[in-house]
Structure formats: structure tokens, C-alpha cells
Amino acid sequence: xxxxxxxxxxxxxxxxxxxxxxxxxxxxxxxxxxxxxxxxxxxxxxxxxxxxxxxxxxxxxxxxxxxxxxxxxxxxxxxxxxxxxxxxxxxxxxxxxxxxxxxxxxxxxxxxxxxxxxxxxxxxxxxxxxxxxxxxxxxxxxxxxxxxxxxxxxxxxxxxxxxxxxxxxxxxxxxxxxxxxxxxxxxxxxxxxxxxxxxxxxxxxxxxxxxxxxxxxxxxxxxxxxxxxxxxxxxxxxxxxxxxxxxxxxxxxxxxxxxxxxxxxxxxxxxxxxxxxxxxxxxxxxxxxxxxxxxxxxxxxxxxxxxxxxxxxxxxxxxxxxxxxxxxxxxxxxxxxxxxxxxxxxxxxxxxxxxxxxxxxxxxxxxxxxxxxxxxxxxxxxxxxxxxxxxxxxxxxxxxxxxxxxxxxxxxxxxxxxxxxxxxxxxxxxxxxxxxxxxxxxxxxxxxxxxxxxxxxxxxxxxxxxxxxxxxxxxxxxxxxxxxxxxxxxxxxxxxxxxxxxxxxxxxx
Numbered sequence: 107x108x109x110x111x112x113x114x115x116x117x118x119x120x121x122x123x124x125x126x127x128x129x130x131x132x133x134x135x136x137x138x139x140x141x142x143x144x145x146x147x148x149x150x151x152x153x154x155x156x157x158x159x160x161x162x163x164x165x166x167x168x169x170x171x172x173x174x175x176x177x178x179x180x181x182x183x184x185x186x187x188x189x190x191x192x193x194x195x196x197x198x199x200x201x202x203x204x205x206x207x208x209x210x211x212x213x214x215x216x217x218x219x220x221x222x223x224x225x226x227x228x229x230x231x232x233x234x235x236x237x238x239x240x241x242x243x244x245x246x247x248x249x250x251x252x253x254x255x256x257x258x259x260x261x262x263x264x265x266x267x268x269x270x271x272x273x274x275x276x277x278x279x280x281x282x283x284x285x286x287x288x289x290x291x292x293x294x295x296x297x298x299x300x301x302x303x304x305x306x307x308x309x310x311x312x313x314x315x316x317x318x319x320x321x322x323x324x325x326x327x328x329x330x331x332x333x334x335x336x337x338x339x340x341x342x343x344x345x346x347x348x349x350x351x352x353x354x355x356x357x358x359x360x361x362x363x364x365x366x367x368x369x370x371x372x373x374x375x376x377x378x379x380x381x382x383x384x385x386x387x388x389x390x391x392x393x394x395x396x397x398x399x400x401x402x403x404x405x406x407x408x409x410x411x412x413x414x415x416x417x418x419x420x421x422x423x424x425x426x427x428x429x430x431x432x433x434x435x436x437x438x439x440x441x442x443x444x445x446x447x448x449x450x451x452x453x454x455x456x457x458x459x460x461x462x463x464x465x466x467x468x469x470x471x472x473x474x475x476x477x478x479x480x481x482x483x484x485x486x487x488x489x490x491x492x493x494x495x496x497x498x499x500x501x502x503x504x505x506x507x508x509x510x511x512x513x514x515x516x517x518x519x520x521x522x523x524x525x526x527x528x529x530x531x532x533x534x535x536x537x538x539x540x541x542x543x544x545x546x547x548x549x550x551x552x553x554x555x556x557x558x559x560x561x562x563x564x565x566x567x568x569x570x571x572x573x574x575x576x577x578x579x580x581x582x583x584x585x586x587x588x589x590x591x592x593x594x595x596x597x598x599x600x601x602x603x604x605x606x607x608x609x610x611x612x613x614x615x
Contacts, residue, residue, distance in 0.1 A: 107347060110207070110354040112186040121207075122349060125190075128209040131159050136212050137166025139227050139268070141238040141261055142289075143178045143214055145337035149191055149360035151237050151289065156210040157383050164378070166232070167212035171224055173240045173261055179214025181355050187211030190354045192339070192346070194470030195362025202362055203470065205350075217257040217264060224257070224264070228272035231282065234377070236265070238299075239289040239331075243484045243543050247302045253310045262302040266310070269303065269324065273316050283323030285374060289331045291401060292488055296369075300326035325370065330397045332365040332404065334423075334465060336473040361471050365400075369393040395450060402448060403455070404462045405489040407440055408478050410507075414514035416475040417604040419535050423473040427466040431608050435507060437463070438612070443505040447496035476538065479518075483546035486515055487578055504591050510611045513595035514604065516571055519550035520557075549577055561597055568593035 108114065112130065114121075121127050138155065140147060158164035170187075172179045182189075188211075193204040217224045227233060238244070240261045251263035258264050269284075276282035288295040300320070307317050339346060339359045347353055366380070367388045380387035388396070408423070414435070415426040426432040440459050448455055465471075490508060497505040518540075522531035524547045529540045556566040568589050572582035583589050598607040 126206040135232040138168040138235040149335040170214040182214035189356035229275040236286045296326035296328040328369040330367040335360040367396040410511035413518040439507040447493045565593040
């Protein structure tokens with residue numbers, strides 16, 4: 107079977123009638139540099155830029171930079187930047203499916219072997235936008251980073267080096283700054299990215315003029331993204347390839363629903379005129395309420411349920427929401443513990459929560475818990491911990507289900523081995539591999555080294571977990587009763603197994 111590439115686009119290949127084939131964008135200049143080549147950006151931002159191109163509203167391509175040494179840019183280049191996007195959902199009670207070949211990517215670069223090529227992009231006056239999605243752990247300060255490294259270790263370090271090359275090449279031209287649209291799910295992602303870039307610029311001894319140019323000539327926008335993207339449809343890939351008539355190793359599946367909230371000046375709308383294409387992009391002067399609602403409810407219940415579902419042998423979100431125990435856990439956790447922790451119109455919050463659960467039932471979206479568990483420690487801090495803390499502050503009691511979710515997350519790492527960024531564990535259905543930050547993996551290992559098979563040692567594990575300020579941003583052992591409840595949940599899981607322990611929690615035994 108032939109592989110997807112531009113040869114197919116130009117040689118009258120018999121594409122199936124239900125596949126939309128995007129017009130080739132090879133003649134357009136590179137106008138966006140994108141740090142991140144994963145499923146989400148390709149099914150979200152790149153799809154939107156592709157839509158703009160197809161309607162003649164942008165006329166630009168995206169050059170993709172791979173954040174880590176291992177990634178997808180080799181496959182991306184083999185396919186000439188092309189990939190097939192499948193979008194599934196419901197609208198007005200009808201099932202809808204869209205299939206389209208996305209054509210807006212120009213090429214992929216691996217900075218670990220092509221760093222100079224990445225820096226060359228900084229000298230391109232056509233590039234006006236920087237997009238990123240390097241997970242919640244990606245926008246972080248690394249004190250060991252250096253401009254002398256090729257490339258710098260962190261994403262903010264790479265970005266600082268990129269912007270410095272641009273500043274030097276254009277001699278600090280005020281009109282040569284860029285608009286940055288980070289898509290990482292952390293609070294005030296643009297503000298945090300700018301802060302770290304300026305910190306690195308100062309520590310690296312870069313000129314005050316450069317630091318002023320960063321501050322005055324570049325726009326770091328805060329954004330919020332929302333679309334469930336399960337990614338590569340591994341269970342149906344062979345079937346889909348037969349239907350398409352070609353091989354695509356980068357095909358990606360997403361839900362039809364999408365929302366991008368961007369906090370920034372209104373004039374930028376005309377540079378990225380998503381509103382002219384019917385895309386659900388909201389420009390606002392304050393995205394805080396949008397972000398809090400989405401991260402705490404949708405992402406929060408994902409992260410709170412992921413470990414316990416996975417250990418209970420349930421592999422997908424839809425299976426979980428339709429499971430008698432897990433579905434009840436998700437429902438009760440959202441409506442009885444997450445919503446009470448939030449500000450805002452209760453009716454609006456309930457409507458949003460009900461829509462989230464309806465999206466989880468989408469039979470066309472196969473969203474694996476194992477994918478959601480990527481970098482799960484940082485996700486838990488960002489998505490779930492704020493609900494726990496706000497619930498305690500408002501209710502003066504502990505949210506037992508959310509604390510149980512922390513116990514399940516801890517238990518996920520109880521037995522296994524760490525190899526660099528990978529955790530090799532075991533569950534009832536067999537072995538598994540999860541990727542997380544090495545510091546987080548070392549933290550979980552150190553916690554379970556305190557376990558000696560006794561209830562007292564379980565309390566030591568719980569105490570160790572909660573007091574780690576480097577992980578959670580504060581010492582959680584100061585919260586009355588929290589250590590005892592976490593230890594109780596851990597002991598229940600250890601003694602009864604995940605499903606029986608969940609049953610006890612739901613029945614308040």
C-alpha cells in the first residue's frame with residue numbers, strides 16, 4: 107500500500123469520496139513555528155490554520171520543532187507534512203464524521219540534530235507566530251539550562267535562544283517581534299512563559315536591549331484549548347488504511363467539539379481571522395473563568411479518574427463513564443466535589459459539566475487512559491489539587507473521592523521500575539509503560555520505599571507524598587486529617603484491590 111505524501115496529491119490518486127483532500131499549500135511561506143509535533147496540535151491548531159488556508163485567509167505554513175530527542179518529525183518529513191484527521195461527534199442528534207488530509211505543515215525539525223536549522227527560522231521575516239504544546243511540565247524554569255547548549259534543555263530555553271537569534275538578526279527591530287500562543291494547560295501560560303524567558307535572558311547575561319525587546323515587541327498571549335484528541339487510532343488503523351487506500355502513520359482522531367479561548371488585543375483577530383471560518387475561537391480580555399471551568403471540570407475529572415480506571419482494567423474514557431462504579435465516581439466527583447469548589451453561575455457550571463459527560467459518551471472517540479496518564483503528576487497538581495484545596499476551604503471538610511483519586515495515582519507507581527522518563531509497571535491486565543517527569547518518578551519511588559507492609563508504614567508513605575513541596579507547591583500535611591484519609595484510602599486499595607476499594611468509597615463504608 108502506498109504511503110501518504112505529496113506525490114499522491116499530484117498524481118490523481120483515487121481518494122475515497124468521503125475524504126476531503128486539502129489543497130496543497132507548498133507555495134505559501136512559513137509563517138508559524140510550532141514547538142510540539144504531537145496529536146493535539148495537529149488536530150487542533152494545525153487544523154485551524156489549514157482551514158484558514160483553504161479559505162484563502164492566512165496563506166501560511168507551519169514549521170514544526172520536536173521538543174524531545176524522540177518524536178515524530180522523521181515520519182512527518184517522510185509524509186511531506188501530510189496527515190489525515192478524523193473528527194467525530196454529534197450535532198442536532200446526528201452522528202457526524204469528517205475526514206480530511208491536512209496540508210499546512212511544511213517540514214519538521216529535530217533540534218537535537220538540526221539546531222542551527224531551528225535558529226535559521228528565527229531569521230525568516232515571514233514568521234510571525236509561535237505555537238507550543240509541550241505538556242504542563244514544558245513551561246518550567248531549568249536552572250541548568252544554557253545558551254551554549256545546542257539545543258538548550260528546556261522549551262523556554264530553546265525559545266529564548268530562538269528569540270535572541272531573531273533579535274540579533276533584525277538588529278532589535280521593533281516590528282520583528284512575534285505573537286506567542288502557548289497551548290500548555292497551565293494557568294496564565296503566556297505570562298509564565300514570558301517570565302521564564304526573561305529570567306533566562308537575565309541569567310545568561312543577554313543584553314538589556316534584548317530583554318526590553320522581549321517585553322515590548324513580542325506578545326505572549328494566555329490561551330485555553332479544549333478538544334479531546336485520542337490521537338492515533340491504533341485499534342482501527344489497519345481498517346482505516348484500507349478505507350483510505352493509503353498508509354498514514356500520522357493519522358489522528360479528535361472529537362468534533364473544539365474551543366480556543368485567547369486573551370489578547372482585538373486587532374490580532376485580523377491576523378488570525380478564525381472568526382471568518384466559523385471556528386469556535388473566543389477572543390477575550392480575561393480567560394480566567396473559561397480556563398477554571400474547563401481545567402477543573404473536564405481535565406480535572408480526566409486526571410482524577412485515570413489511574414483508578416486504568417488499574418481497574420478499564421482502558422478508555424467511554425468505558426469508564428458507562429461503567430456502573432466508575433461512571434458513578436465521575437458523576438459524583440464532578441457534581442459533589444468539583445462544582446462546589448468553583449466560583450461562577452451554578453447553572454452555567456452544571457450545564458458545562460453535563461456537556462462534558464455527554465462528550466465522554468461519544469462512541470466515535472476512543473480516548474485511552476494510558477494516553478491521559480502521560481506526565482500525570484504535573485497534571486494532577488494543575489487540574490485536581492486546586493479543587494481539593496478550594497473544597498476544603500469552602501466546605502471545611504475533605505473531598506473523599508478526590509483524595510481517593512490521589513491514592514489511586516500513588517498506587518499506580520507502587521511496584522515497578524524507572525528507566526529515564528519511563529515507568530514500567532504492572533496491573534491485572536499485564537505490564538504497561540507510562541511516561542512522566544524523572545523527578546516525579548523518583549518522588550513516587552522514594553515514597554513507596556517507606557512501605558513495609560504495615561498500616562503504620564502506609565501512613566509514612568502518605569506523609570511523604572503530601573509533604574513534598576517541590577511536587578505540590580506546598581506542604582499538604584498541614585491540612586487537618588488529610589494524611590490520615592490518604593493513608594486510609596491507600597490501605598484499602600492495597601488490601602482490597604482497586605474496584606472493591608472504589609465501591610467502599612462510593613458507599614461511604
